[in-house]
Amino acid sequence: MQPSPILQKAIRRLALNTKQGPHNYYKGNRVGSHGRHTKWGGYVIDWAKVRTYVVPELSSFHLTPFVAMRIQKRRDNFAHTETGKATDGKEYIRKWKEEGGNM
Known part of the structure; x- marks a missing residue:
């Protein structure tokens, strides 16, 4: 099944994707190279070319994380939850309400 001639013109103007290109076409993800390939592989x-990021001084930073500071870090043992699973949404909501969250 072929698109109509008018639609073929419109498709030709769009960006090429991996399904429309040759069998070895690789689009990439818009990041630059950090070097070059040698002839020996x-x-x-x-x-x-390597990116370096300057981290600002955060010692006087006043914003706090979204998670309450009183919530303790979870351990590998999840026996205290109702279902005993690590990804239990009911346990998260219960803990959130305990810490003062409103719904």
Whole structure:
């Protein structure tokens, strides 16, 4: 089944995806390279291309996380929940209400 000639013109103007391209077409995910390939199959990193992030000083940062500070970190033992599962939504809501959350 082929699209109509008018639709074929519109499809030609759209961005190429992996299903429309040749069998070895790889679109990528819009990240730049960090180096180059060698002719022997290796990869050389160009350290001028590697991204470095400057982290600001956060010692006087006043925002707090969304999770209440009184909630203790969960351990591997989930026997205290009703179902005994780690991903139990009812247990999360119950704990949230205990800590002062309103619904």
